[in-house]
Amino acid sequence: MAPTDPALDSVMAKILAASDLTAQKTLLNDLPEHVFTAKAFTSEDPLDAISPAENSLAYLYFLLYRCKASHGFHPALMEKLWAFVSTCDGAQIRLASDKAMSFAEALVKMASESQQPIIAIRPLATFIQRIQSNAGQLTMIHPLLAKTCLLAQSFKDIIPILDNDITDVDPSQTSIDYRDILLYNYYGGMIYAYLKRFERAIDFFRLAVSAPADVTSAIQIEAHKKYVLTSLLHLGKVPPLPKYTAQLVLKALKMHSAAYIDFAGAYEKKSNGAIKSELEKIKPQLIRDKNFGLAKQCMEALHRRNIQDLTRTYLTLSIENIASAIGLGSDPAGQQYVEGIIVQMIESGDIFARISHEHAGGMVSFLDDPNQHNNTATMDTISAQIQSATEITAKLTAMDQKISTMPEFFSKGRHGPMPDFGGYPMDESDYGMQMGYENYVDEESFV
C-alpha cells in the first residue's frame, strides 16, 4: 500500500473545483500514479467522495489505477466498477478515451487472472453502451469485448451490440484506428458464425475485407478465408467482393487464400468427388488456419443444398432415390441419414415437404412455400423495409450534398475526367518525354 499522501485531499478538492472538464483532465494527467492508488488522509476512499455519474472523468482515473494494481477481483472493487460502468457520463469518458481503453484492458486482465474471463463481459458491454454517443458508434472497446466473448464463448451480452450496424466511426471521439474496425468485423463475423447466423457473419467478414486499404492487413486475409467458407456454407457460392475492394487486397488474397478459392471453385460445381479431393488437399492449411470446422460444416451443407435442388425438380421422390441423387449411395444407413436431414430441414423451414412411410423406404412429397404473401406479416416486412430504405437514402443524399459542397470536390472536378497519373499533373511537356521513351521501348520489344 502506498504511503498516505496528505496532499490527496487537497488534490481531490482541486479536481472537483476545476472549472471545466479539459482543465480537469490536464490536472489528472499531471498527477503522479501513486496518488490514484493512495488512501486519503481522512482514511476515506476518494472513490466514495466523488460520484461516478457526475465526476466520471476523475472516477475513471482512480478506477483505472485501482484495477491495474489489483490482481483478481475483489467484491468491493467490483461494486465500484459496476456503479461506474452503469452510471458514468459518456461525454466525460470520451474525453479520455485512451484511459477508458486502458481501463477496459485492465478489467479483462483482472478477469483472466481470476480464471473467469466471463466476468469482464457484462461490465464491458454496459460500459460500451454508456460511452457510445449513438448506438451505431464503434468504440475502441468493441474489438476487446468481441475478443473476450470469443475466448469465453459467451455471447449473450454482445449480441445486442453486434446487431446494431456500425454507422459511425469517429477517431476524435473514440480513439479508434483502422485495426479496431477490422478486428471488430473479424471477431463479430466469427461470433455470428459460431452462432450459425451466417448471413450476418458474411456481412461482417465482407466489411473487413473490403475496408479501404493502402496495404493488405493480415486481418483482411484471415477474414477473407472465413468469408469464403461461410459463404459456401450459407449460400453455396462465394458472392463477389464489392468492386471498391482495394486492388492490392484482391491481389494479396489471390496469393494467400488461393487454396480457399480453389475449394470454392470445386464446391460451386457441386460435384462430390472434386470437393472431397480438394478438401483433402487443403486440409492441412484449414487446420493450421483453424478453419477446418467451418469446412466440415460446408460438406454437410452440401447435402442440404442438393436436397433443396431436388425440390425444384421433383414433386415426390423416394428417400432411396434422394440418397443416391445426392451421392450417398443406396445403403440403409445413408437413407436414414438422409431422412434425418430432411426432417431437420423441414423443421427449420428450409424446405416444405412431407414424408410418408406408406411405401417401403419412405416417399417424400415436396410442397410449395405455404407463405402466399397475402398476410399482414408480409405487409409489415415490406413497410419496415421501405422505411429503413428511405432513411438510408436520406442519409446518402445528405452525404452527397455535403461532399458536393466541399472545396476538395471542386478542385478535383476542375480536372474533369482526366486519368490519375499517380498524382502527377499531366503536363504536356513532361508527358511528351515519357511517351517518347515508352515508344522506344515498344519498338525494341517488337524486334
Next chain:
Amino acid sequence: MDTTADIHDPFDSDMYGANPEQNAAGTPSSLSNATMGGDGADLTPADEGNEDNGNSKRKRFFKVVEVDAPNNLDLDAYIAAYKGHTKINRLEFIATRCPSLQIDALKLAVAELKSVSTMEVGRYVNLVKKLNEAVKFGGPSAANVNPELLTVDRAWADMQVQKVKQQTDLLEGELKNYKRNSIKESIRMGNIELGNHYYACGDLTSAHRCYARTRDYCTTSKHIIELCMNVIKVSIELGNFTHVLTYVVKGESTPEVAQDKELTKAKLKVAAGLSHMDLRKYNQAAREFLTIGEELVSNQYGEVISGNDIAVYGGLCALASFSRPELKRMVIDNVGFRQYLELEPHIRDLIQGFYNSNYAVCLDIMEKWRNDYLLDIHLHSHIEALYTNIRKKALVQFTSPFLTVDLTKMAKSFATTVPVLEQELVSLIIAGQIEARIDSQQKILWAKQTNKRSAIFERSTAMGQEYEKDSKALLLRVQMINHGLVVKGPASDKGVGPHGGPPDGPEDLTGQPFAMRLGGRGSGGRGGARGDQLFENTRSNVSNFLSSFAQLGAQSIPPQAVPSPTVKIYRDAVYYSYKPLGISFNFEPSQPLIPAQYTSGQQTLDPTKLTLVAIHLYKSPADQFSTYPTAFLLPAPTTIVNKSDTAAAVAPVAVVIELDMSKKAHEIVQALGEPEEKQGGGRNGNCWIGYQKSLGFAVDFAGANWEDKEMSIASVTLTRPGDCR
C-alpha cells in the same frame, strides 16, 4: 476459282510408306487408324485433341455399322455429286467405316483415280492394296470385283511418277525465273500453278504455302478472291477450319468483281457454314447454310459439297439450334432453301414433323438416317450432338403446352423408357429449360405453377435488404475514408495506439543501416512507409532534407567525408549527386526550369520548389560513382502489416528485405520474387528489372545476359511505390 483440272488425292507415297499399318483394313482398330488418315477433315490436331467423346462416338458407331449397312445410301448416286479430292476422300472415308460398303467404295475410288490419270500414285497403289485385302477378307460383292482393279498398273504408275517429277521441276524453275524478273503478276501465277500442282499431288501443306504466298502479289480484288478460294479449298481438306473462317471473312469483305459474284458468295457461305459446324456453333452454321441461295443446287461446288449436303447440314443444324419462330421464318418459309430440301425430302418431312409436333415421326426419320449421316465426312462427328439437341428441343416443346404429362405416354412417343426419360427431364429442369416438377411416385410431370405475386414479393424483399446492406457499407466506408481510417503501414498511422503496443517493426535493425535512418526519421521506419514518408517530408523543403541527410551521414561517416553534392539541372529534373557516397537524388521542379539561367548564375535554385522523385544508389564504377556503402531496406513483396493480436494465430510474415550493393541478380530475384518488368538483355543493352508498382524499386545490372544469374548491380533506383517513370 476452279483451279484443279486434275483430280487427286491428299496423300503422297512417302506418307503411305511411313504408315504401313494404314494399309490394313477390316479390323476395328486398324479402321480407326485409317479413319484418321483417310479423312482429310479429321487430320488436324485440333480435331483430335478437343473431341475425346468424338472418338468414343466413333467406337460406338463401328458396332452399329458392322451390323447393318446404311438404310438409304445409294453409293453411286451419292458420290456422283462430287468431284475432285473430296470424291476420293469420301469414298475412302466410307470404305474405312462401313465394312458392307468397303469393297464397293474402294472399287469406285480406284477406278476414279485411274480414269482421271491421277498424279497421286502413292494413293492409287495404296487403295489397290486395300481393295485386295478387303477382297481377301471377304464380304458382300467380294466375288464380282473386276480383276483389273486388283492389280497395280506398274507401267502407268511409273509413268505418272515421272510426270509428277518433271512437272514439279518445271514449275519450280519457272517460278524462280519469274522471281528473278520480279514481275508481280507472273510470280503470282507461278505460285498458283505450283500450288495447283502440289494440290493435284496431294501435298496439301506445300499447296497451302504456295497459295498463301500469292497474297503479297495480289493487285485486284479478283486476285484476292482467288487467293481466298484457293486457301479455303486447301484448308477445308486439311481440316483447318479456323483458317477457313479467316479467309471467308477476308473474301466477304473484298469488293467483288468476279462475274460469278453470287456463286462466289454462296461458296464462301458454305465454307463458313462448315467451319462453324466444325467449331460446334450449330446456330451460326445453320444461318450460313440457310442463306446460301439457289446457286449450288446442282452441285456447282462439287469439290466440297453437294446440294443434298447443304439440305442435310442446314436442316439438322437449324433443328438443333433454332427456336420455333426462327424455324418457321428461316427454314420453312425460306424459298431458297426449299430447293435444297426438295433434294432430300426426308429432311423436309423431318422439319415439318418437328414443327407440327409429330415427334415420333421425327425420331423415326432421324434413326433411319443415322447411319447414312455417320458416313458423311463432315457430319459424322456432330451427329450425336445434333441429335441430342434436337431431342432436347423436342422434349421441351412436348411438355410446354401441358399442365401435367404422363411420363409413360411421353416415354412411348419418344421411344424410350421412363427412367431414362426422367433423367433427361431432370437435366432439362435443372438447366432451366423446362419449368416443371416430376412426381416420381406416380410418374407425372407437373408444370410449375409459379406464383408471380409471391415471387415478386420475395424478390423485392431480397432487393431491399441488399440495398440497405450495400448503402450501409458505403456510408461506413465513406466515414472511414473521411477519418483517415485506411489500412496502411504502422509507421505512417498515428503512432503507437493507446492499446496497440509497440509497432511491430524490425527494431533490431534500427540505427545500423544508413538508408534506414535516412528514411525513417530515426524511428526505424517500416519498409512500406519508407518511401512515402521520405518523399512526403522532402516535398516541401528539400534544403532541410539535404542538410539532415548530411547530418545523418555525419554520424556514421567522418564529417570530412561528407562531400558537397554535384548539382545538375535539366529542364524537368534536378540531380544532387554525392559521388563519393554512391548516391544521387532526383528532384522534380514544380515548373519546368531553364537550365541556362542557372548555369550562368542568373538564378539560384529554390529548394522549396523541388520534389524528390527518386533516389539512385550506385555501385562503382558505374557513372564514376563510388559504391553506396551500406545496406538498404525494402518492403517484402506483399506487405502484410498489422500482425494483429487476433485469437486466430497468423503466421509471421517477413516484412522487410535487406539488400546491399554486393547482391547478385539471382539473390535479388530470390528475395523479391519475379520482377514486374524486365528490359534489356542481348542486343538491347544491359539488363534491367523493375518492381516499381509494388515496391518502388528497380535495378540496373552490369550485364546483358539474362542467363547470367551472377550479374552484379550497376545501380538501384528507389521511388515511391506505384510511380512508374
